[in-house]
Amino acid sequence: MKDTPLSNCERDFLLKAIAEKKRLDGRQTYDYRKMKITFGTDYGCCFVDLGKTRVMAQVSCELVPPKESRPNEGIMFFNIELSPMASPAFEQGRQSELSVKLNRQLERCLRNSKCIDTESLCVVSGEKVWQIRVDVHLLNHDGNLMDAASIAAITALCHFRRPDVGIQGDEVTVYSPEERDPIPLSIYHMPISVSFSFFQQGTYLLVDPSEREERVMDGLLMIAMNKHREICSIQSSGGIMLLKEQVMRCSKIASVKVSEITELISQALENDKKARKAGGRCGFAESMPQERITALKMDETPVEMTDVSDRANDVIQKAEAPPHTVPSPVVPVPGVGQVGQGLQNTWGLEEDDEEEENDNSGEEQEEKVTQMEEELHEKEESRGDVVEISDSEEEEVVILHPETPAPKNTGLSSHQKGAATSKKRQKK
Amino acid sequence: MFSSLKDKVGQVLLPGDEFSPETDDTISLTDHVKPEKVVCGPGLRRSGDRLLVCKSGVLRHKQPNMFWIDSQQRRYVPAKGETIIGIVTVKSGDVFKVDFGGSEQASLSYLAFEGATKRNRPNVQVGDLVFSQFIIANKDMEPELVCIDSSGRANGMGVFGGGGLLFSVSLGLVRRLLSPHSQVLADLQRLFPCELVVGMNGRVWVKSSSVQQTLVIANLLQSCDTMTAEQRQQLFRRVAQGAP
Numbered sequence: 001m002k003d004t005p006l007s008n009c010e011r012d013f014l015l016k017a018i019a020e021k022k023r024l025d026g027r028q029t030y031d032y033r034k035m036k037i038t039f040g041t042d043y044g045c046c047f048v049d050l051g052k053t054r055v056m057a058q059v060s061c062e063l064v065p066p067k068e069s070r071p072n073e074g075i076m077f078f079n080i081e082l083s084p085m086a087s088p089a090f091e092q093g094r095q096s097e098l099s100v101k102l103n104r105q106l107e108r109c110l111r112n113s114k115c116i117d118t119e120s121l122c123v124v125s126g127e128k129v130w131q132i133r134v135d136v137h138l139l140n141h142d143g144n145l146m147d148a149a150s151i152a153a154i155t156a157l158c159h160f161r162r163p164d165v166g167i168q169g170d171e172v173t174v175y176s177p178e179e180r181d182p183i184p185l186s187i188y189h190m191p192i193s194v195s196f197s198f199f200q201q202g203t204y205l206l207v208d209p210s211e212r213e214e215r216v217m218d219g220l221l222m223i224a225m226n227k228h229r230e231i232c233s234i235q236s237s238g239g240i241m242l243l244k245e246q247v248m249r250c251s252k253i254a255s256v257k258v259s260e261i262t263e264l265i266s267q268a269l270e271n272d273k274k275a276r277k278a279g280g281r282c283g284f285a286e287s288m289p290q291e292r293i294t295a296l297k298m299d300e301t302p303v304e305m306t307d308v309s310d311r312a313n314d315v316i317q318k319a320e321a322p323p324h325t326v327p328s329p330v331v332p333v334p335g336v337g338q339v340g341q342g343l344q345n346t347w348g349l350e351e352d353d354e355e356e357e358n359d360n361s362g363e364e365q366e367e368k369v370t371q372m373e374e375e376l377h378e379k380e381e382s383r384g385d386v387v388e389i390s391d392s393e394e395e396e397v398v399i400l401h402p403e404t405p406a407p408k409n410t411g412l413s414s415h416q417k418g419a420a421t422s423k424k425r426q427k428k
Numbered sequence: 429m430f431s432s433l434k435d436k437v438g439q440v441l442l443p444g445d446e447f448s449p450e451t452d453d454t455i456s457l458t459d460h461v462k463p464e465k466v467v468c469g470p471g472l473r474r475s476g477d478r479l480l481v482c483k484s485g486v487l488r489h490k491q492p493n494m495f496w497i498d499s500q501q502r503r504y505v506p507a508k509g510e511t512i513i514g515i516v517t518v519k520s521g522d523v524f525k526v527d528f529g530g531s532e533q534a535s536l537s538y539l540a541f542e543g544a545t546k547r548n549r550p551n552v553q554v555g556d557l558v559f560s561q562f563i564i565a566n567k568d569m570e571p572e573l574v575c576i577d578s579s580g581r582a583n584g585m586g587v588f589g590g591g592g593l594l595f596s597v598s599l600g601l602v603r604r605l606l607s608p609h610s611q612v613l614a615d616l617q618r619l620f621p622c623e624l625v626v627g628m629n630g631r632v633w634v635k636s637s638s639v640q641q642t643l644v645i646a647n648l649l650q651s652c653d654t655m656t657a658e659q660r661q662q663l664f665r666r667v668a669q670g671a672p
Contacts, residue, residue, distance in 0.1 A: 007589065007594055008556060009557055009594060012590070013642075017639050017643065020639050024643065024646075
């Protein structure tokens, strides 16, 4: 299926906006989109979200005979798949130009820069070496696939653990993850690619182009660098002429961005390590953002349902009779609400904590435990500031128009969770 | 069945739910019985004597007897009479091919513009935006568009679009924008003066006095898709205060 064509007015508008230094999503010229790195349950599975662009990388390993020309080095194999779910322009099975370009760039960025020690992947020289395979799948295309793919690939390689191997004379034993902890790959440095897009024959420059911006750009400059400011790979496509100063400026910007991104990757790897150690939940399901239209969500509370009716009857019989209720709330002064105390506290909670937090009035503590409606009444109460109900914690209690002696309960007596005011009074 | 449908108005239904006539529906032989008529809108389908739900969403009701399912989707399926924003992709001889986001491209004849004759061709280039309506839109034939109404007048349709921004939103938001007393539109009007073209295929074109304002409106509309009314009003208020 063909991609949506770009209309003339969109192109004109985008170029006009770029000329005024405005981007569609409000970013500045050198800003990256929000980047999020998460890991799957297996070692070596990594998801990278760059704005809406989503990429998954998976690393796997296998023992194979080495290449003849390099008998004591392991083999690295990279593959980028443009999945049709990423964009209607991608077709399954066909090796499009973009796919070839991305594959080549990723290989140059990671293989030629020798970021991984391939000699450490050798098991038996000339016979068995580890072949590390990195598969990058594009899940959503919203621009700047190269950056997202390179970040995903290097992060997955850092996250990956290969099985431990023991050599005793001629015998080689590969231990499973249960027998011996798998060991990480030895990685010298982390090359990360930064993409710059040029517009109007090199007049304007944008970092991290989104999909719309990529459609109207004249050319693209990709610089792969590591945090030690070493350039691993640099490529210019689109046929634009770039000045020396422009390339130098781009490399300076790239070094800043790469150090930020490397920081983010290390942070993500740290967090994942901590989570796995603590036995917390990690994996694909946790990394999915919860996009909900509904506003409220409450977790299910497990309720033990065995013999409910018997236990309920039991509880009712053993409980004390609820205190006397008044049919309607008594309002001492117009404009003020009466706060109910509810029933006696049957929860047996610790009273110490509650007493220590004695604020203005005992009602406030009730509010922390009771529901929202009572809070509203309490606010009315404090705003009124005219009367204080007799069983508050205040020293002086004045009721202006006492119609009845302080009523214990009001119509709100259905709340079970009233704090233990009776017990507090005893303490006094 | 009418009563069971009425009960579920406002609830979320899923494909597979069905409404069947109540088994204890007795029809009196002596009283005058009015036949119950239920008009099924989008998302509801009749199968035998049952009503099946085929889209997930909220059941809505309009007097006197119209029911439909309100669902969120972004993929547009063409329907006759709907006005859409299309992009001209191919100009071949007498016919333009227009992409509107559907499974195939629609055809638009060069004579389907106001005042167009064989000598006087309309000025349409590849990549232009056209606001047009479907005259043929079913699953068996290639869809066809026209830029005139039945009396031969343009009525707002035709080529447009210099200087604005085109973006896409969900179909639900587009319907809300086009409904008679639209809340979203009222809120938007209080913000900035702007020119808005809304296509029922989910595409919206906006043009305001400056690039910044156009971008703000585009981002606002794209983000208020899934917001409740208060959240949207809060967002608009924040923007109105932020803007000088």
